[in-house]
Amino acid sequence: xxEVEQNSGPLSVPEGAIASLNCTYSDRGSQSFFWYRQYxxxxxxLIMSIYSNGDKEDGRFTAQLxxxxxxxxxxxxxxxxxxxxxxxxAVNGGSSASKIIFGSGTRLSIRP
Amino acid sequence: DAGVIQSPRHEVTEMGQEVTLRCKPIxxxxxxxxxxxxxxxxxxxLIYFNNNVPIDDSGMPEDRFSAKMPNxxxxxxxxxxxxxxxxxxxxxxxxxxxxxxxxFGSGTxxxxx
Numbered sequence: 480x481x482e483v484e485q486n487s488g489p490l491s492v493p494e495g496a497i498a499s500l501n502c503t504y505s506d507r508g509s510q511s512f513f514w515y516r517q518y519x520x521x522x523x524x525l526i527m528s529i530y531s532n533g534d535k536e537d538g539r540f541t542a543q544l545x546x547x548x549x550x551x552x553x554x555x556x557x558x559x560x561x562x563x564x565x566x567x568x569a570v571n572g573g574s575s576a577s578k579i580i581f582g583s584g585t586r587l588s589i590r591p
Numbered sequence: 592d593a594g595v596i597q598s599p600r601h602e603v604t605e606m607g608q609e610v611t612l613r614c615k616p617i618x619x620x621x622x623x624x625x626x627x628x629x630x631x632x633x634x635x636x637l638i639y640f641n642n643n644v645p646i647d648d649s650g651m652p653e654d655r656f657s658a659k660m661p662n663x664x665x666x667x668x669x670x671x672x673x674x675x676x677x678x679x680x681x682x683x684x685x686x687x688x689x690x691x692x693x694x695f696g697s698g699t700x701x702x703x704x
Contacts, residue, residue: 511690522682522695523634567634569693577622577641577689583633 482506483570485582493590498555500585502568505549511571512544514553516564517584523567527553558589597683597696605704609671612699614683615664622689625658625668626682628698634682640666641689652677673703 484503492498500514511530515523527542529535529551535542541554551570555562565584572578596615604610616623624639638648643660651658655674660666670677680700684693 513692522698523693524695525692528692571690577639577686578636578647579624579639579686579690579693580636581626581634 481582482572482580483568483582485566485568485585487583488586489588490585491588491590492558494558494560496558498558498562498587498589500553500555500566500568500587502551502553502570502582503549504551504568504570506570506572507546507549509570509572511579512542512551513569513579514540514542514551515567515569515581517567518564523581526566555587560589560591563587563589595683595685595694595696597681597699599699600697601700601702603702603704604673606674607672608703609669610673610677610701610703612668612681612683612701614666614668614696616666616683616685617687617694618664620685620687620694621663622686622691623660623666624684624686624693625666626684628680628682629678637668670701673701675703677701678703 482505514527517523529542529544539556543552565586567584568582598613625637628634637650638658640660658668680698682698683696
């Protein structure tokens with residue numbers, strides 16, 4: 480089993496709709512969870528971090544964490560063409576707070 | 592702050608040659624990470640350092656790969672000898688403290704012919 484799993488996509492969403500990205504992780508001791516966005520040919524950049532169960536909102540982005548289900552998600556409201564990118568879920572290893580493991584990423588495409 | 596600085600941006604070399612990738616983390620950050628990204632395997636953690644000390648190198652593919660961090664402002668990833676399957680984008684990233692968000696460099700696109 481992979482440590483961090485994501486659906487590779489591509490996920491196609493119409494402009495203005497809500498995009499929902501999902502991620503599961505295997506280490507129950509994980510404490511830190513991150514969503515990164517990566518445009519083609521660029522490096523990953525942080526969108527959201529979340530550390531406790533529940534929702535965390537930042538502008539059009541909402542991260543959701545459920546530690547019991549080992550599940551973290553990212554919602555993007557009012558999707559824009561500029562949101563088209565690969566979204567990477569990252570989780571720290573429970574046995575080592577420093578070790579940050581990434582999922583393989585979900586390609587998101589916003590269609591006009 | 593200039594962010595995480597990696598060099599070179601692109602490297603093209605022939606199989607069997609030695610390759611050295613360089614990274615300067617953000618000043619004051621005490622954790623440094625080396626990742627490799629390919630289409631097939633995604634973003635893989637190779638090794639990370641805390642306070643210049645290697646903590647986990649279990650992701651290093653084999654003995655051909657080595658990494659050092661002689662001081663808080665510099666790290667190298669060396670591949671000797673290089674092979675075509677090493678072709679990938681190599682990212683360096685740093686974080687202020689353990690478990691906190693990572694800041695990535697621009698990456699080194701390595702092509703081994």
